[in-house]
Amino acid sequence: MNSKRKVYFDNAASTPMLPEVLEKMRHTMQEAYGNPSSIHYYGRHARSIIEDARKTVAQSLKASIGEIFFTSGGTEANNMALLCAVRDLGIQRIISSPLEHHCVLHTLQYLTDQNIRVEYLHTDQKGHPSVEHLTQLLSATSESTLVSLMHANNEVGTITDLMKISEVCREYGAFLHSDTVQTIGHVPIDLTDLYIHFITGSAHKFHGPKGTGFLYINGDISIKPMIHGGAQERNMRAGTENIAGIAGMATALRAASKHLDAHETHLMMMKRHLMEGLRTQLSDVQFNGDQQQSLSTILSVTFPASQKSELLLFNLDIEGISASGGSACASGTQVQSHVLAHLRPDDPGTTIRFSFSPMNNIDEIDYLINRLKKVLS
Ligand SMILES: Cc1ncc(COP(=O)(O)O)c(C=O)c1O
Missing domain, CATH: 3.90.1150.10 (Aspartate Aminotransferase, domain 1)
Incomplete structure (x- = not known):
């Protein structure tokens, strides 16, 4: 340069990355090198760092600790939400928008190829998906439906009225997923009153590390693992955890919330x-x-x-x-x-x-x- x-x-x-994120990650890599699945001191120490981070993420969203699953980022979390919803919730139809991120759109294309019906909402010139069209599509059939709409668009910045979308989904009993990758750490999100089943986050969008994110899965629904192997992430996502990344993400989110x-x-x-x-x-x-x-x-x-x-x-x-x-x-x-x-x-x-x-x-x-x-x- x-x-x-x-x-x-x-x-x-x-x-x-924020200096305190870098420091937290450096320290974690140096000190917490045990495998979090091991039962000895080093394992327990690493595990406690992960569970502290889970608590931080859950608290910032007003979710329960058991509803947060760490992933390799936003792409994996969005893939997991859509694929698991279809496989485990009996979804027959997905309603989304043509303005979603490619990690959603390409997954929807894959699901279309698997004979899942995907319908795309009309949008206005500013990038808002049409709530009237959503209502019309939801009222047209009683098929089990997942609505997938991003909270904020990553190219033009338009913020969707998630509360409104959530109310419509509640009224028609549709499941709701929102790609919140551009809003986590930037816009307050309170899941207490929101009827929603999946949201996603990616640490590198809020001054944390790349390759670390999370999926929120509403505790009222039951999803099976997408990655098979060990019992990590309460059997939901096998593989030894990225402890430094997870710790860095929690540090970044704490700073962003503050x-x-x-x-x-x-x-x-x-x-x-x-x-x-x-x-x-x-x-x-x-x-x-x-x-x-x-x-x-x-x-x-x-x-x-x-x-x-x-x-x-x-x-x-x-x-x-x-x-x-x-x-x-x-x-x-x-x-x-x-x-x-x-x-x-x-x-x-x-x-x-x-x-x-x-x-x-x-x-x-x-x-x-x-x-x-x-x-x-
Ligand atoms: C809206 C949105 N969703 C998902 C992603 C993918 O996140 P990640 O880079 O963590 O895979 C991005 C990244 O640009 C994004 O902007």
Whole structure:
């Protein structure tokens, strides 16, 4: 890496780890090397770290300890929820949205190939799935149904009204899964009053490590293991646990929960400043998603088509600014985003997702506005 200024605005793809997370993980790897399934001191010590972490995750969601299962991240947790629901709950039909993350959409495609009926909700221009359409589909048949709708979209940031979706599902007796990967650690979630069966989290989206996440399974339903082997995770997911990752995730979630309000204020201030700067200093920019109901961490901007905007992401990178063109999880090479193709069909403009963390500051936003002006002029 050269010494040029570097600014990281791709936090929806992954976040830097907090110093206390790194320290917790280093310490855990050094001290807690016993196998958590062993009954001697070292095993019990490692086990206690995992169970403390489970308690932290459960408390932050107001769930029971027995409802939290650690996984290798959001992808595994979402796969597990959908596949286990079909296998163990007698699901005949899944209702979802075309704007879900690929780890949900591709699992739904797999299930379609296995003769499970999948229906996709209409969405509005801002990325909200239609509650009327959901109601209509649920009232049309009495088939056993799972509704799978993400809490917040990872490309445009629109937040779904999970409470409303949950009420409709309760009314029609449908099971509900929500991919909460972009909201855990960012938006308060209280499961006490929510009628919901599965939610998922991924540590690297809230300043924890990659390769660690969790699945919440409502205690009222009974699910069988998806990975077979040892009795880890109360027989639900075999394999020696990623103790350092789990400990790091709990540390990150504790920090996120503690500072949630202060972070939200700081993030909103930066996001508004960027919107204002882009509106007043560049022409014809458009913001994607629902700005009234959106993550403070994401701003998706469409720039008018031009030779310069085509190379925008590349030129920003040269200026030291890291952002994302589509969903980084799906790319590496730039592929057309299914979310933008759906929300902005045939739009020739260039869309960039800027995503923030509390570690960013207003000076970096000003730098971004300044560089955008330079690159586009
Ligand atoms: C909404 C959403 N769901 C799931 C995932 C996958 O999570 P993980 O990277 O932990 O597999 C991502 C990652 O970008 C995401 O944004």
